[in-house]
Amino acid sequence: MTQNLSDTASKASPAPLTLLGLGAMGTALAGAWLAAGHPLTVWNRTAARAEPLAARGAVVAATAAEAVAANRLVVVCLLDDDSVEEALAGADLTGRDVVNLITSTPGTARARAAWATGRGARYLDGGIMAVPPMIGVPQAGPYVFYSGSQELFEEHRAALAAPADARYVxxxxxLAALYDVALLSAMYGMLGGVAHAFALVRGESVDPRALAPLLSSWLSAMTGSVAATAEQLVAGDYTGGVVSNLAMQVAGVPTFLxxxxxxxxxxxxxxxxxxxxQRRLAADPARHGVEDLTGVIDFLRP
Structure with missing residues (x-):
């Protein structure tokens, strides 16, 4: 049986791409693409950062516009939205596929998408759920949320998935920025609790290294409540499957304080x-007292 020649070529020749930005994350992404065999053109404001990548086969462009012109797929991993505006100001985006991996807000991502499509490009926004050492290491579990042009995503899925798993939302x-910030916000809430826990034992005869595995295992056990909260929000009923109701938990607050x-x-x-x-309980003790903690979400969106 003869194999489709275009399929063979696609498998044999990883797609070329351009990367703008060689900070810690950009450098990790570049390394992963080079390791996967993708021809790579890079640009960075500080040119010296590109030298190690050039030694590995990357083409170093003198300007952002030159880098954009080199390939259809252009990945941007710069500091912020202002940096994206400045870097791409003089570039011709006509016919380009722009994938923006900066950390931004949903509104900023939508505005940048409109800006890019207005200049003739297809656009995909990304939220990286990894730190640089995880990039290119599948067993570490890195992934990137993508939102925007589904056609762009499907066409370049293989290249996008080389550094980290690619998840279209x-x-x-x-949406990618929204998912990104939602997960990071939960992370910071968790880290705030961890900081408080360590502060409580600091100065006592408690080795923080002994507390650490207890904290980790306890937090892991509590993650089961996340799915339960989602189910309650969808059902509109916060009393389903309650283990520790709001009234009981509010009663325990003075002990913590x-x-x-x-x-x-x-x-x-x-x-x-x-x-x-406390506000949720006080609003209607008889009704809300038997609920789970899910009701506090309603107070965050009045």
Whole structure:
């Protein structure tokens, strides 16, 4: 049986692409693409950062416009949206596929998508769920959310997936940024709790290294509540499958605050959430007291 020649060529020749920006993340992405055999053109404001990549076979462009002109697929990994505006200001984007991997807001991503399509490009926004050492290491679990042009995503899926798993989340260009910030926001909430926990034992005869595995295992066990919260939000009923109701948890708040006071620890990382719990209960004790903690979400979106 003869194999389709275009399929053979596609498998044998990884697609060429351009990368703008060689900070820590950009350099990691570049290394992963080169390791996967993709012909790569790079540009960075500080040209010296490109030298190690040039030694590995990357083509170094003198200007961003020159780098954009080199390939149809153009990946942007710069500091912020202003940097994207400045770098691409003099580039001809007609017929280009622009993939923007900066960390931004949903609104900024939508505005940049409109800007790019207005200049003749297809556009995809991305949210990287990884730190640089995870890039190009599949077992580390890195992935990138993508939103915007589905045609662009499908056409370049193989190249986009070389550094990290590629997950398309919708045609709305702002969705990747929304998913990105939602997950990172949850991370910071968790880290705030971890900081408070370590602060409580600091100064006592407790080795933080002994507390660490206990914290990790406890937080892992509590992640089961995430799926339960989602189900309650969809159902519109916050009483399903409740294990520890709101009234009971609010009753325990003074203990947490007194413990922090006794240990000389500021409760500022916990009090905003406790206050939402108390407000939810006070609004209708009979109704909300039997609910899960899901109701606090309604107070965040009045």
């Amino acid at each position: 919708g045609a709305d260009a702002g 007194r413990t922090a006071e006794e240990q000389g620890v500021s409760p500022e990382l916990l009090t905003p959430y406790f206050e939402l719990m």
